[in-house]
Amino acid sequence: MSAFVTAGAVAGLYGTLWAYFVRLIAPQDFGFTTAIDGLVTAVVGGSTVFIGPVLGSGFLTMVPEVQRAAGIDAGWIRPFLASLLLLVVILFLPGGLASLIPRRVTMAASGEAHADSGHAGLAQRVHPVPGEPVITLRGVDKDYGGVHAVREVDLAVTGSEIVGLIGPNGAGKTTLVNMISGLVPATSGTIEVLGVQPGQTSVHRVAAAGVSRTFQHSKLFPRLSALDNALVGAHLVSRPTFIRRLLWLPSARRDEQQSLQHAARCLDRVGLAEKSAVTASALSYGDQRRLEIARALAADPSLLILDEPAAGMNHVEAQALSTLIASLADDGLTVLLIEHNVGMVMQTCSRIVVLNFGEVIAAGTPEEIADDPAVVEAYLGSAEDEEAR
Template sequence: MSARIGFLLLAGLAAALAVFPWVGDLIGERFPTSYELRLVMRAMILGIVAIGLNILVGYAGLVSLGQAALYGLGAHVAALLALKAGFPFVPALVLSVLIPAAVGAMLAFPTVRVRGVYLAVITIAFGLVFVNILREWVSFTGGASGLVGIPRPTILGERLGATRSMSFNYYYLIMLFLLASVAVQAALVRSRYGRAMRAAAQSENAARALGINVVAIRTLAFAISAGFAGLGGGLFANLALFVNYETFTFTTSIELLLMVILGGSGTLAGPLVGTTVLFSSTQFLQGLGEWQTFGYGVLLALVLFILPRGIVGSLMRRGGSGETSRATGAWPNWVDGLEPVTARHDDAGQATLAVRGLTLRFGGLTAVNDVTMEVRAGTVHALIGPNGAGKSSLLNVVSGFYPATLGTVTVFGETAGGLPPYVLARRGIARTFQNTELFGQMTVLENVLVGQHPHFRASFLETVLRLPRFRREEREAMAEARRLLQFVGLSAFADDEARNLPFGHQRRLEIARALALRPKLLLLDEPAAGLTHGEIEDLVALIRGLADRGMTIVLVEHHVDMIMAVSDRVTVLDYGEVIADGPPATIQADPRVIEAYFGHATLPAQKVEA
């Protein structure tokens, strides 16, 4: 769905909601009644909560089965502050957002490291604890009879009513919050935060390698979704003027999740569509009496079987553009404006990377054994050796993915041992992966934009409100991303999902994405694997070109001809140890290298040469 259609639909929805209370006056019927008005208000509140959950589930890829508890927390914060502390509506509402957000962050920070089923279990347990406390702590929460007599909310002395015949200002307040939530969601998703969330969900390793603090971004996602849930709760308490635990049980959590999935998780319109459809069908299911819950289970199963991508997700897929063949550009294409990426500093000749006495063990296996090597600035340094020689392991230590067992790594003159990948990435180390790790369900352009994550300065608030600095940075990032796509010849594919690219193009994209970090040191892990001869020649030109412009490159590779063509220096590893180190010509003639690399069975080729 294009942004314009989405905007029109949203405007239509806003108009419909705004007119809804007046329908009766137009058609001369008693419609809606206060009851019906309240149903719509409750649906809008659930929509706000679902939008928050969608950010968590659809974008950050984390499942919460305890969202109802955060919703309930917001409701109880608002109710308790009003009842027991006499807080006015506005500050109570603000706290009913902030407190759940803080609780969400506290719950998430240690948990988001474990994904999937573990997180689900923790959130379920949280939900159960929450309900248990509400039920049992009667003196504070009223237990089963709940908290009653919450005063009707007022803003600037104006009473916010919810009755059709008298005043229903509150209806419009909820509507405003709903529209604001939609706007915040849209702004967030189309910013570096949203991209980082999706990146972390789709390839955690690649996200970390691009300077994204995965724990922080997931905690943020959790806190945001909890904040939305709390807002919904606060609005609910001031609508019902009564709260008890029964509204916020595990069943409600499932219901909220179902709204998101039914509508289409990871789509902007999904939560609204899901809430509308589910809320209406719930009214219908009530007619089933004691079979209501059963019908609910059937509905959930049906959605998962028939519409796993949700209503909006399925529609969008069907409406997707058909196959068109597009021209792949030549690469490397040294377009103007690439200087910020390629132009380098005056440290040529210095050691960009120094590894001393590095040892890496996994259990009993020694993958890297006492390796010492130095990579000079502005050179292409190849790391070769047979399969399993420890090349990739070494690369993983340098980029922070594996902690060294012994030894030191110094990068740009500073010690780098023990730093996490995202910190090293922000210092200027970029890498690619042996089995390309793209963000498969993001577009080609978005993949490159993720690489620019660390360059943004606009704060969270500036981003959500789309203030000028955010818009300027976003514009610049977009321009640079497009230049990088031009550089690798993929401009025509900018809006394709990355997973649909042919293999060779995926390798190009991964390099463009790594360059978006504006690295000083680029680590390439078998970039030529799976490429055709022609593509390898282009790749050689690209690597050589980058090095000639001052970038330092470490290249793990098997293709000997490529190494000879591109490297300034070669280090040969075998069984985790350095067996040779020197300029390519010397290495090629070294008998130890020949034996390690080509095996020592009688080699017809050697005979030929002799």
């Protein structure tokens, strides 16, 4: 929204200055050809980098000058070249001419160099102590018409706990964490997370309270680097630089450098420091899942919700992820984990809650859950069933 409003203001200023300069406004000055020139300028130069439109407009401005210098008077050359260049860029260089500049690679290296140099001035959240309530659910229901996704769920999670949420597909696990994170409101019951009430509070306020999560399906920005993806999650702990960037204030660059260092530390925490300059689409599936965790950690959360983070990982990767989650709890984070890798859940979690058809059928330590007949029948299966399979 800020970018849209600022672009409108710049366009209005341009129109005013144009009228003052030429002393006459004619309809053809703002015709269809002018609109196309603006589109070509943005696409050819690259609209995601500040220097991009400058490169695009510089190219289009040079075309008629070269024509005049060569003594060629053919009005069709400029639109022909613009159209041809637009097609070539869309097919072979989607980021425009500016994407050829390795801008973020240098910043990534700078961020890595300072990955261990303290906290770069970014405020750290005070996490709930062990025993302090983090999540409190009382009689929570979620209905979709005649479908009861969650029924009468009571749940309490305290500081530094790693709580596993398991159950068959369709048991209501993702619906439950969607309510906890504020994405969907509960039909009835009360939810309190880190002092706020999701469903009755805006989602961004729930995040600001200290809730971060990953999703069942990867939601990364595929064209951005790993560092840029992690940087997205840091907006809650970073100072806004938009206005200061427009005014070319040095403090904006300093704050952005601090944010880059913070994002680099989060990448290092999940083992992706050496791949900070790699685009998200070029990472392996396991690395993409870890990158999502790094982005969630960049918001400095007190509660981290992980929705099937080990999906698609092999045994070695799942073991490394289990170690990472345990280390996060040691640092004071509270983790709510949805996972179908039962072995990983049993090894990682201090407590496990089992859902089936939207209801809690068991809750306790991993040992208690493994020996619970209701859980064995509904989800884990017996040894004889495993042998038969």
